[in-house]
Amino acid sequence: MESPEYVRTSLAGAMTLGFVPGRFYRDAKSYCLNLLLTYREGCAAKCAYCGLSRTRLPDTPWSERSFIRVDWPVVRLDDVVEKLANGDCPQVERVCVSMITNGRARADTIAVVKRIRKVFDQISVLVTPTIVDRAWLEEVHEAGADMVGVAVDAATPSLFDALRGRGVGGPHRWERYWSILKEAVEVFGRYNAGVHLIVGLGERECEMVNAIQRAYDLGALTHLFSFFPEEKSLMENHPQPPIGQYRRIQLARYLINKGLVRAEQMKFDDRGRIVDFGVDETTLEESIECGTPFMTSGCRSRNRENACNRPYSNSTPYQALIGEIRNYPFPPTPDDIKIIKMQLWDYSDIPVKRWIEVPELVDEV
Numbered sequence: 001m002e003s004p005e006y007v008r009t010s011l012a013g014a015m016t017l018g019f020v021p022g023r024f025y026r027d028a029k030s031y032c033l034n035l036l037l038t039y040r041e042g043c044a045a046k047c048a049y050c051g052l053s054r055t056r057l058p059d060t061p062w063s064e065r066s067f068i069r070v071d072w073p074v075v076r077l078d079d080v081v082e083k084l085a086n087g088d089c090p091q092v093e094r095v096c097v098s099m100i101t102n103g104r105a106r107a108d109t110i111a112v113v114k115r116i117r118k119v120f121d122q123i124s125v126l127v128t129p130t131i132v133d134r135a136w137l138e139e140v141h142e143a144g145a146d147m148v149g150v151a152v153d154a155a156t157p158s159l160f161d162a163l164r165g166r167g168v169g170g171p172h173r174w175e176r177y178w179s180i181l182k183e184a185v186e187v188f189g190r191y192n193a194g195v196h197l198i199v200g201l202g203e204r205e206c207e208m209v210n211a212i213q214r215a216y217d218l219g220a221l222t223h224l225f226s227f228f229p230e231e232k233s234l235m236e237n238h239p240q241p242p243i244g245q246y247r248r249i250q251l252a253r254y255l256i257n258k259g260l261v262r263a264e265q266m267k268f269d270d271r272g273r274i275v276d277f278g279v280d281e282t283t284l285e286e287s288i289e290c291g292t293p294f295m296t297s298g299c300r301s302r303n304r305e306n307a308c309n310r311p312y313s314n315s316t317p318y319q320a321l322i323g324e325i326r327n328y329p330f331p332p333t334p335d336d337i338k339i340i341k342m343q344l345w346d347y348s349d350i351p352v353k354r355w356i357e358v359p360e361l362v363d364e365v
Contacts, residue, residue: 001074003037003104004111007097009080010034011070012311016092017083019075024311025320028329032094032124032298032308033084037108038074043100045130046170047153048163048234049201049227052100055168055234070313077115085119093301094308096149098126101171106136110143117144124149124299124308126196129180130171137180137187147299148188149223150181151196155203155211163201168234182218190219194299199249200227200241204272206263209252213263222253223297226314226326243324243353244346247294248274251344254293255279273347291332294340323355 012030014020024030046055083089097112099105105128113123124147125140137148154160157174164172184193195215199208212222226246229236255261255277265278277284287293298308314326323339332340339355 002039003077004108004115005077006038006074007077007080007112008036008038008072008074010036010072010310010313012313014073014075016089017075017080018088019073019079024329025317026330028309028311029091030309030311030329031091031301031304032096032310033080033089033092034096034098034308034310035077035080035112036072036098037100037102037105037112039100039102039104041102043102045101045164045172046168047172048168049153049198049230049238051230051233053233077112081115081119084116093303094122094124094147094299095120096124096126096299096308097145099128099131101128101130103131106131110140113140113143113145122146122301122307126151127180127184129177130173132180134183134187137184141187146188147192147194148184149194149196149299150177150184150220152177152181152211152215153196153198153225154201155197155208159202163235178214178218181215181220185219191221193220194223195220196223196225198225198227199246200239201235202238204268205245205248205252205274206266206268206272208249209256209263209266209274212249212253212256216256221257221297223299223308224250224253224327228314240351242346242349242351243326243343244348245273246326247340247344247346250297251277251287251293253297254287255283258287260287288341288344289337291328291337291340294328294332294336296327296329319352322352324352 013033015022016030043052047053095116097109099109116123123145125145126149154163160174161167164170181195197211215222227240229238252274260283261278266274267276269275295306296309298306301307309329311329312320315324
């Protein structure tokens with residue numbers, strides 16, 4: 001069961017399509033259908049934090065490896081297309097087709113996009129710069145993709161090389177990723193390209209802010225993720241970033257992507273942590289109160305700014321229960337905003353704490 005006839009979809013995608021039973025905490029909706037190409041030999045990359053890395057669970061078939069904490073079941077592409085065509089998942093506003101580092105993915109991504117475009121017209125592609133070039137970007141755009149993402153992930157060249165490149169014997173190179181991002185902006189248009197960045201891989205806050213600014217200056221918006229350790233990956237013992245760190249970067253990303261401030265206007269302490277966002281109090285308060293900075297950041301649709309909302313992909317159910325939803329898949333409520341404000345100015349290094357009182361969980365007989 002390989003691409004292009006088959007693809008993997010996230011657990012959220014499988015639930016949304018009706019392939020797997022389940023419901024989302026607080027009645028969240030998944031507005032984006034994430035599809036991942038799949039091959040017996042898997043991905044050639046060795047990224048230290050990735051659940052799909054060649055170095056993780058080498059004796060487990062690639063199609064059975066979890067990714068971002070959840071299963072990604074293999075499904076027939078024709079079944080997905082039929083669901084989209086029949087209106088069986090009307091809340092879906094965007095489909096994202098993700099490549100892996102596999103030479104077959106170039107042609108297969110084009111084939112999958114063309115197949116989906118016959119019934120659905122808002123399609124993103126998450127590309128692997130190591131195996132594509134400008135001509136390929138033009139071809140996938142012509143095939144029907146209207147937005148593109150580049151998962152740079154690490155905020156600095158040294159971290160990128162250590163976790164994705166030479167440090168782990170991987171094929172990826174920092175310069176190549178940024179070069180393809182620049183070309184993606186030229187092919188798809190300004191702000192129709194996005195860059196994925198993961199907070200908590202070892203960077204300082206000031207370094208992440210600079211990476212967000214670099215992307216924005218190129219004409220790309222940042223899609224932000226919070227690191228979560230994958231079991232049996234090379235970084236399985238690396239902690240999540242403290243919630244204060246993540247909240248500050250979320251707000252900084254929002255302010256930069258809205259053109260309200262530049263990285264060089266912000267102020268940082270001697271550990272590189274944000275202590276002043278460089279905007280007036282009114283702008284800062286309005287930005288926090290609207291809640292948008294703390295929602296999942298991803299490709300937009302015609303109906304919403306963050307259509308790729310990936311419900312709860314960056315936090316466990318327990319963390320969501322105690323008030324530590326890393327990326328809100330819906331607008332935060334006033335009570336959520338109260339918690340976010342406390343978290344925003346928390347400079348402790350404790351990764352997880354209780355922000356709301358919850359009853360003790362007990363086994364039911």
